[in-house]
Amino acid sequence: MTRSTKLLIGIIIVVIITAVGAFLIFLSPETVKESVPHERTILIASGTYYISAGNAEKFSFSVPYGASNIRVKLNFRVKGGSGNDIKVKIIDSTGHVIYNSGQISATSTTIRLPEGGTYELILDNTFSFVSSKEVTLSARVCYIS
Numbered sequence: 001m002t003r004s005t006k007l008l009i010g011i012i013i014v015v016i017i018t019a020v021g022a023f024l025i026f027l028s029p030e031t032v033k034e035s036v037p038h039e040r041t042i043l044i045a046s047g048t049y050y051i052s053a054g055n056a057e058k059f060s061f062s063v064p065y066g067a068s069n070i071r072v073k074l075n076f077r078v079k080g081g082s083g084n085d086i087k088v089k090i091i092d093s094t095g096h097v098i099y100n101s102g103q104i105s106a107t108s109t110t111i112r113l114p115e116g117g118t119y120e121l122i123l124d125n126t127f128s129f130v131s132s133k134e135v136t137l138s139a140r141v142c143y144i145s
Contacts, residue, residue, distance in 0.1 A: 037144045044121050044139035051125040051133045058120050065116035067143040072113065075138045077106035081131030087124040093117055
């Protein structure tokens, strides 16, 4: 074998090894992991909130555009007033009501949201002219990204 043939074979081997290495790096777990959809959970609110008569408490949250299977997991109970009740609403950025509980004292529910965007969860005590409410709340938004 001539020297130029050996050099050519050496260059071909280096190119093949480099191509295989680049391919293996492309298929590394980190690269594959990024392409797999992930379940995400964001805390909207958790705790006890005091809503005075005639007022509302608002919690803003956002879901990335392109997210799928978007849902709010909502648990709350109310103390105060004759009915121990409050309205809980979810509205989108245009003011469209996605969810309205009506006047209730407790619930555990899941609300589906149509798409990514900015929303508000509202604890609404505007119907009560006299009674403040104590609301124990847990609210999370979950989605696939």
